[in-house]
Amino acid sequence: MVSSRCGPHAKASTRSKIGAYFIADNVYIKDKGFANIALKDEQPLFAWPIVILGLSLSLDMAPDISALIDVGFVWWSLLIALPIGIGAAFLILGLIMPGLVRLFGRMWAGQATMRQMVNVYSISSAPFCITIIYQLFQFFFLEDPSLENVNQGLSYIIWLWGFGLLIIGVSKVQKFSYGMALLNIMLSYLPILVLGLIRN
16 A cells, blocks of 8 residues: 555655755754854954945945046045945944944843944844945946945845844844844934934
């Protein structure tokens, strides 16, 4: 007698299980990556996502620098924008935002070190580096590589992806639930919002 497990439904079920295990393994790997950050007080700085994001900001600023000297977009404007963009990326993602999240997290006994928080922000910014492919393509053809020219739908998906990674990372290094990590992140933006309101 042939077992029913050998039928097409069994094969489909097997494929579904394989797919489910594949997804679960990938989620586990990403989750474990943040967990490894949380376990190590002494760790190297994951700088490359911040550097690439700084390059993206530099490409975004280059047309404005060209406009300041009243000429069309020129390639050498990137040489001026490059240190500004990379410096701004390290200032924001390597100091200001990680410092604010860590500071506000202390209200709930958050356990992250500054280096852990910086690495979480660095890894969480990695999806935004996708935009640089479009920007470089525009730059090499002497077109405007501003971020505002990137497809809005793609930008929204990348933002959601990066913000989701940030919530996971903060929850791991601070030893918070995902909900508490989200609250920690949102509170860290309050000083920036207040400064923005004061300026207006």
